[in-house]
Amino acid sequence: MVNSQDKVAKTTSIQTLTLRRWLSSASLLVILSLITVFLSMLFGSDALRPREIISAFLARVTGNDVSEVTRTILFQIRLPRILLAAIAGGSLAAAGGMFQAILKNPLADAYILGISSGAALGVVLSLFVPVNLGIYGLTPASIMAFTGALITLYIVYKISIVGGKIPPHTILLSGVMINAIIFAVILFLTSVVNSSHLYRVFFWLLGYLSSPNYTALATISIFSFTGMAILLRHSRSLNILTLGDDAAETLGLDVESVKRKVFIAGALLVASAVAICGPIGFVGIMVPHAVRLLVGYDYRLVLPVSFIGGGIFLMLADTFARTAASPVEIPVGIITSLSGGPFFLYLLRKKRIV
Amino acid sequence: MKSAYQLSGVYFRYGDAWVLQDIAFDVTEGEMLGIIGPNGSGKSSLLKLLSRLNTPQQGDISLRAVDLALMDQADLAKTAAMVPQESTFFFPYTVAEVVLMGRTPHLRGRLFEGRHDIEVVREVMHWMDIAGLGERPVTEISGGERQRVVIARALAQEPDILILDEPTASLDIAHQVEIYHILTRLNEERGLTIILSSHDLNLAAHYCHRMILMNQGRIYAAGTPSEVITEENIREVYGCPVLVDAHPVSGGPRLTLLPVHRQIMPEIHKVS
Secondary structure: OHHHHHHHHHHOOOOOOOHHHHHHHHHHHHHHHHHHHHHHHHOOOOOOOHHHHHHHHHHHHHOOOOOHHHHHHHHHHHHHHHHHHHHHHHHHHHHHHHHHHHHOOOOOOOOOOOHHHHHHHHHHHHHHOOOOOOOOOOOHHHHHHHHHHHHHHHHHHHHHOEOOEOOHHHHHHHHHHHHHHHHHHHHHHHHHOOHHHHHHHHHHHHOOOOOOOHHHHHHHHHHHHHHHHHHHHOHHHHHHHOOOHHHHHHOOOOHHHHHHHHHHHHHHHHHHHHHHHOOOOOHHHHHHHHHHHHHOOOHHHHHHHHHHHHHHHHHHHHHHHHHOOOOOOOOHHHHHHHHHHHHHHHHHHHHOOO | OOEEEEEEEEEEEEOOEEEEEEEEEEEEOOOEEEEEOOOOOOHHHHHHHHOOOOOOOEEEEEEOOEEHHHOOHHHHHHHEEEEOOOOOOOOOOEHHHHHHHOOHHHHOOOOOOOHHHHHHHHHHHHHOOOHHHOOOEHHHOOHHHHHHHHHHHHHHOOOOEEEEEOOOOOOOHHHHHHHHHHHHHHHHHHOOEEEEEOOOHHHHHHHOOEEEEEEOOEEEEEEOHHHHOOHHHHHHHHOOOEEEEEOOOOOOEEEEEOOOOHHHOHHHHHHO
C-alpha cells in the first residue's frame, strides 16, 4: 500500500525553472538580439551591405582600413543608436513587467507612476535654466530628465506609504494625480515661452532615439544593468508578491523591503531610458504581456526575456522609424504606440489576459 | 504538554475601536483548536495576530517561548503556516508553481529550487490529492481543489503549526468534510498543531479537540467541544435559539437550529 503510494508520488510531474532552462532561454534570446543588431545596421538612409559591416568590424580588430564614410555611419551613427534602442527598450519593458507585478495591475508602467512626466518636466526646466551640467557624456537635458524621473518616483512613493506599508491602489492613484499636476506645470511653462521650445518639448514627449556618444551610452548602461541586476535578484520574490502582501508575508517574505528594492531598481531602469530617449510609449505594457504569453508567469524568466525582447522590439521599431519615410525620421514613440496599442487590444479581446 | 502559542493580556485595535480585548490562552503542541464566534467577533483578527499579520498594541504573544515580534520572518514561516480565508491569483500560475512558492522560507537567497524542494512539493501534493493537477492553471480549477492547493502550499513550508481562516467557508458539504478529514490526518499522522476558525459549529465540534468561543472581541468560553457548545452559550453569543443534544454517532455535541418564532420578529410579520 505504502509502496504504491510512493510510486504515484514519484511519477507526479513537477516542472520548475532550473538554472539550465534559464540559461538556455537567455542565450537563445541574446543570439536573437545580436542578429537584430546586425540586421538593424543594414538599414538606414544609406544602406550598407552585410559584407561592409563585417569587414568594418574586422578592421577594428586587425587594424585594416575601411572607408571613412562607412566607419562613421556604422560606429558613430548607427551602432550607438541601435545599442541605445536595445538598452532603453529592455529597461522600459523589464520595469513595466515589474510594476505590473508589485501593483497587481496589468496596465501599470512607468507612465502611470509619473516617472515619465517627471522626466519631461526635467527636460522642460533644462530649457529655461541654462546650466552647463554636461557630465558623464550626458547632456544637461538628459541629466535633468534623469533627476526629474527619480524625484517624481520618490514623491509618489512617499505619498503612497500608509502606516509603513505601500498599498497598490494608493500608489497608482497618487501616480495618476502627480502625473496630472506635472503635465499642467509643463503646459503652463511651455505656453508662456516662445514656440521653438514648444516644438522641442513636443518632440521629446513623443519619444525619439538619437545617436548618443559612447560615454553617455556607458553611463545609462551602468544604471540600467544595476537596476536589472537588482530585479533579477528579487525575481522569485516578485512571483510571491503577486499573491498579495499578506500571503507573501506568511510565506516568509520581507514584503516592504523587497518592494522598496525593486522600486529603486525600476526607477534606475526607467530613468536611464527616458534620460536620452524621452518617454517611449507601450514598450513597458506590451512587451511583458507578450512575454508572459510565451514563457509563462515565472518572473525569473519573464524579467530577462522582457529585457532582451524589449530591446529587440525597440531596435526593430527604430529601424522602421528611420527608414520608412527616409530621409524624414518618424519619432519611434509613434511606431511603438501604433503597433503596441492595437496589439494590446487584440490580447485584451482574444486572449483575455487582463 | 508543551505550548505552541502563549497569549496573555492581548489587546488589538484597528484605528480607534478595539477589535480584541484581554485575550489570553495557550495552544498546546499537537492539538486541533477551533475558534468560533459570530461575524465581527474577532476570529480573523486573532488568527492574523498568530501569524503576525497584525501586531497587538498591548500584551504578549510567544511562539514556543520566543517573543513573536522578535522572530525572523523566514523562521516564523517555517514554524507556522497560514491558509488565508480567500486566495486570489493575479497571474494564472500552474498548481505546481503555486505549491513550490511554499518553499520560499527555505530558499533564503537562492533563486532556483533544488531537488529536495521538488521532493517536498511532490509529497505534499500527493498528500493533498492534487498530484494530477500540477500543470493546470490555478485560476481554472474548482474552489475545493484551489483550497487544497493553498493548504499544500502551506504544507510545503514544512511547518509544525497550521493556521486556517475558515478553511471550508465556500465549499459544499462533501468538500467541507474532505478538508476536515485531511486536517485530522495531518494532525494525527504528522503531529501538526492545527488552529482554525469556522462558522460551521457542528463540523468544528466534531473534529476539534478544543474550542474557543469569541464574542465581541473577547473570549466568551473555552474548553472541550461539549463544554463550549451549550444551548446557553450559543443563544447568548449568537442570539439565536438552538437545541444541543448528543451526536448519534460520535456522542459529541450536536447543534440544531430552531426556526425563529413569529413573536420574536413582530414587525417583519406585520409587514408581510
